[in-house]
Amino acid sequence: VSYVLNDAPGRPISESTRQLVLRTAHELGHVPHASARSLRLGRSNIVLALVRDFTLGFISNTVMHRLDIALAERGYLVLTHRFDESVRSVRELFGLVSPTMVVAMGGLSVPDESEFRIGGTKFLRVHGIVSHERVGELQAEHLASQGHRLIGYALPSSPSLALIAEERLLGLRRACERLGLPQPVVTTVDTSAPETVFAALRAYEELDEPVTALATHNDEIAILFCSALNALGQRAGRDLAVIGVDNIPAARIDLTTVEIDAEAWGKAVVDVVVAMLEDREPEPIGTDFLRLVVRETA
Amino acid sequence: VSYVLNDAPGRPISESTRQLVLRTAHELGHVPHASARSLRLGRSNIVLALVRDFTLGFISNTVMHRLDIALAERGYLVLTHRFDESVRSVRELFGLVSPTMVVAMGGLSVPDESEFRIGGTKFLRVHGIVSHERVGELQAEHLASQGHRLIGYALPSSPSLALIAEERLLGLRRACERLGLPQPVVTTVDTSAPETVFAALRAYEELDEPVTALATHNDEIAILFCSALNALGQRAGRDLAVIGVDNIPAARIDLTTVEIDAEAWGKAVVDVVVAMLEDREPEPIGTDFLRLVVRETA
DNA sequence: TTGTAGGCGTTATCAA
DNA sequence: TTGATAACGCCTACAA
Numbered sequence: 001v002s003y004v005l006n007d008a009p010g011r012p013i014s015e016s017t018r019q020l021v022l023r024t025a026h027e028l029g030h031v032p033h034a035s036a037r038s039l040r041l042g043r044s045n046i047v048l049a050l051v052r053d054f055t056l057g058f059i060s061n062t063v064m065h066r067l068d069i070a071l072a073e074r075g076y077l078v079l080t081h082r083f084d085e086s087v088r089s090v091r092e093l094f095g096l097v098s099p100t101m102v103v104a105m106g107g108l109s110v111p112d113e114s115e116f117r118i119g120g121t122k123f124l125r126v127h128g129i130v131s132h133e134r135v136g137e138l139q140a141e142h143l144a145s146q147g148h149r150l151i152g153y154a155l156p157s158s159p160s161l162a163l164i165a166e167e168r169l170l171g172l173r174r175a176c177e178r179l180g181l182p183q184p185v186v187t188t189v190d191t192s193a194p195e196t197v198f199a200a201l202r203a204y205e206e207l208d209e210p211v212t213a214l215a216t217h218n219d220e221i222a223i224l225f226c227s228a229l230n231a232l233g234q235r236a237g238r239d240l241a242v243i244g245v246d247n248i249p250a251a252r253i254d255l256t257t258v259e260i261d262a263e264a265w266g267k268a269v270v271d272v273v274v275a276m277l278e279d280r281e282p283e284p285i286g287t288d289f290l291r292l293v294v295r296e297t298a
Numbered sequence: 299v300s301y302v303l304n305d306a307p308g309r310p311i312s313e314s315t316r317q318l319v320l321r322t323a324h325e326l327g328h329v330p331h332a333s334a335r336s337l338r339l340g341r342s343n344i345v346l347a348l349v350r351d352f353t354l355g356f357i358s359n360t361v362m363h364r365l366d367i368a369l370a371e372r373g374y375l376v377l378t379h380r381f382d383e384s385v386r387s388v389r390e391l392f393g394l395v396s397p398t399m400v401v402a403m404g405g406l407s408v409p410d411e412s413e414f415r416i417g418g419t420k421f422l423r424v425h426g427i428v429s430h431e432r433v434g435e436l437q438a439e440h441l442a443s444q445g446h447r448l449i450g451y452a453l454p455s456s457p458s459l460a461l462i463a464e465e466r467l468l469g470l471r472r473a474c475e476r477l478g479l480p481q482p483v484v485t486t487v488d489t490s491a492p493e494t495v496f497a498a499l500r501a502y503e504e505l506d507e508p509v510t511a512l513a514t515h516n517d518e519i520a521i522l523f524c525s526a527l528n529a530l531g532q533r534a535g536r537d538l539a540v541i542g543v544d545n546i547p548a549a550r551i552d553l554t555t556v557e558i559d560a561e562a563w564g565k566a567v568v569d570v571v572v573a574m575l576e577d578r579e580p581e582p583i584g585t586d587f588l589r590l591v592v593r594e595t596a
Numbered sequence: 597t598t599g600t601a602g603g604c605g606t607t608a609t610c611a612a
Numbered sequence: 613t614t615g616a617t618a619a620c621g622c623c624t625a626c627a628a
Binding site: 029031032033034035036037038039044045046048053054055056058060061064065068069072076077078079080081082087088091093094095096097098118119191192193194197220223224226227228230231235249250252253254296 | 329330331332334335337342344353354358362366375389392393394417489490492495518521522525526533547
Binding site for chain 4: 001002006033035038039040
């Protein structure tokens, strides 16, 4: 029965038996039991993608999508879990699911990698493949090239973005130093509280040296600022330069931004994951997923 | 060993044995095996949330979050899977994971519910709890109350939104009919191709009777239109009324919208899921999760 | 080409 | 209070 249902190659099964098995299985409504299979095989074919938050954003979403398709073709199942150490420990997690591989998506700070390697489980941390410091650098370099000196920086308040946000800001700081610009004026913005956006704009105006350009953590925040400027009768690109990150669809009308090539990045992640699943040494992956997209706002 | 590790209540275990078990388990780095446990118990404690796309959006994200927290407290694990019938059949899915319950998130059109009830697996379809027709109605009613007659409607091209989009549009159509307004001018917009937004605006201008108000499928699209109007030197609320749906954070500066109360909805979903998991009859849930939020744009 | 048996890690039952 | 054992459903090595 097992040989028939699994199409075991090179096993001699008479056609009549084969049909009998298939027919009976169908009549009985038989569905193979995943847990039993996984227990016997010693692997589950489940790839567990850990995210910090389901608000994946355009980039991670594209990466997840590619991973899903590519692994489905190879017989693996990608399941996503919102992992929060304060809700459940790694041990508890493994008591509920036995993944063949764990992929920690970007932005997730993982307590200790070795905790995930229980019983030969493979582990990959996606964070680090794209250099977020370089993102901040590109923002600073572009603004400097446009003649700006004092740069405002909009940092998101969301904890799920903190890890990446710090790196981008660090890159921007370093670039400012290297380019001989003053250190940026950093303001924390809560995307669900618009007043923080207006407060940031007011704070910039009250400085002795005016902030003429604003770099934001991502496009969503940049668009918020553009809306706020409009509400004040001002305009991004004219009264204040604004540059975002990601090149999300909503940015593609007029926002200047640092594009992260989600397709290329997704492909790179897929290559590494597949190599690890097949116990091959992964190819070294490229690092150049970034591109400056100049539009109206900066 | 099992009694100790699972803190089995009412089982007489001497303290010395208990300590020995715990110490040894720790020394050996023992981690309980989820598949074996699930096989033996006949249930996995996995709740599989099926989504059409990880671009969950603000609302579904909140719902998922609440579900995750509430079920973790009760010992269940919420795993999300991007389900696409063209990639893998339900049977194949069940060959890879044996969930205790399947929750089909909004926007997912499921081929056949009974397919998911394999081996006593519970099933809930979240779609339908919020009346999306009512959403479209509220949009139309507000625009009519502001004196608008001919309404434009921006329909998203994304297939993952199609199911919900059709319902919202239907509600809007019916309301127009009821209110004695002409049928809306429907345009499909691709959020990743800004030119489709400008094309829609041009199309509205070329009509004999002018479109004075625009209802969109959601806030993200509404914001796109607001940006496009700005780029043309026009302004939402002055040159064209714009109303969205969701009340996402980015909308909270000036967008008029139909808010979906994500917290209340999330709580309702949690209540039903928990009741089903505990084999109780779920309480009938409220249906009033909608509220009109009037701001500058309409 | 088909039949049989053992074991993956767990838990529940029964005997000691 | 502890120990032994069977069984969950599946796959595979081996015998027939």
